[in-house]
Amino acid sequence: MNLILTLRILGALLLYLSGTFLTAIPFSLYYHDGMIRSFLFSALTTASCGGVLFFLCRSRKDLSLREGFAVVSFGWALFALFGALPYIYSGAIPSPLDAVFETMSGFTTTGSTILTNIEALPKSLLFWRALTHWMGGMGIIVLSLAILPMLGVGGMQLFKAEVPGPTADRLKPRIQDTAKLLWGVYLLLTAVETLLLMLGGMDFFDALCHSFATLATGGVSTRNASVAAYNSAYIDWVILIFMFLAGVNFTLHLPALRGTLGSPAGQSSC
Numbered sequence: 001m002n003l004i005l006t007l008r009i010l011g012a013l014l015l016y017l018s019g020t021f022l023t024a025i026p027f028s029l030y031y032h033d034g035m036i037r038s039f040l041f042s043a044l045t046t047a048s049c050g051g052v053l054f055f056l057c058r059s060r061k062d063l064s065l066r067e068g069f070a071v072v073s074f075g076w077a078l079f080a081l082f083g084a085l086p087y088i089y090s091g092a093i094p095s096p097l098d099a100v101f102e103t104m105s106g107f108t109t110t111g112s113t114i115l116t117n118i119e120a121l122p123k124s125l126l127f128w129r130a131l132t133h134w135m136g137g138m139g140i141i142v143l144s145l146a147i148l149p150m151l152g153v154g155g156m157q158l159f160k161a162e163v164p165g166p167t168a169d170r171l172k173p174r175i176q177d178t179a180k181l182l183w184g185v186y187l188l189l190t191a192v193e194t195l196l197l198m199l200g201g202m203d204f205f206d207a208l209c210h211s212f213a214t215l216a217t218g219g220v221s222t223r224n225a226s227v228a229a230y231n232s233a234y235i236d237w238v239i240l241i242f243m244f245l246a247g248v249n250f251t252l253h254l255p256a257l258r259g260t261l262g263s264p265a266g267q268s269s270c
Contacts, residue, residue: 011053137216
């Protein structure tokens with residue numbers, strides 16, 4: 001196995017993760033929850049480690065399936081370890097083991113939690129908790145393929161290692177374009193569900209976080225009583241429908257949106 005190439009790609013993934021920490025800062029600013037420093041420190045720590053791996057480890061060899069499996073396996077572990085930093089730095093979850101468990105539960109969309117009073121957490125930390133769930137729902141490696149150009153070469157090996165099942169369907173000749181299309185559908189479903197939940201009485205923050213949980217089909221909520229706190233049949237039905245849509249093979253959504261599902265063109269694209 002090409003260890004240098006594997007470490008370089010893992011470094012790139014950590015650099016990407018460091019950027020995602022910053023998405024929670026606007027929520028911290030809006031709700032004045034004092035979490036800005038925790039997320040900045042998390043981003044700086046992760047970027048430093050990722051930068052060392054990415055810039056010091058250089059290899060001209062192509063990525064094989066063996067390295068692909070290694071990147072996916074170690075990538076998930078590193079995301080759980082470094083993704084736990086906001087919980088640890090803020091003191092919201094002082095135990096590193098509990099913090100890693102909570103983060104791994106998010107990225108793997110397991111939905112388990114060690115928290116007993118979810119509503120006591122700062123809003124930006126609740127957003128981060130939901131975001132880990134949402135990113136894991138499609139797959140952090142598939143997301144990385146869509147946004148990290150350096151993974152375009154040999155990206156199919158990562159795609160095969162990440163996507164479950166005997167085959168990994170393509171919608172486009174280039175695997176990077178396929179990843180972008182899959183995430184485009186994922187974003188569209190998230191935006192539509194967020195809007196529908198807001199029409200049902202949720203505020204934007206809760207609607208967004210519950211959309212993250214729904215599309216990941218794991219159930220992370222911002223409320224102790226989860227969606228039962230809203231006592232709304234409308235909200236229950238919206239979440240039920242989008243959980244069903246999220247459970248459908250995503251390579252079928254695009255031809256369905258184009259109206260070509262079942263046609264020869266739609267079948268060939270899948």
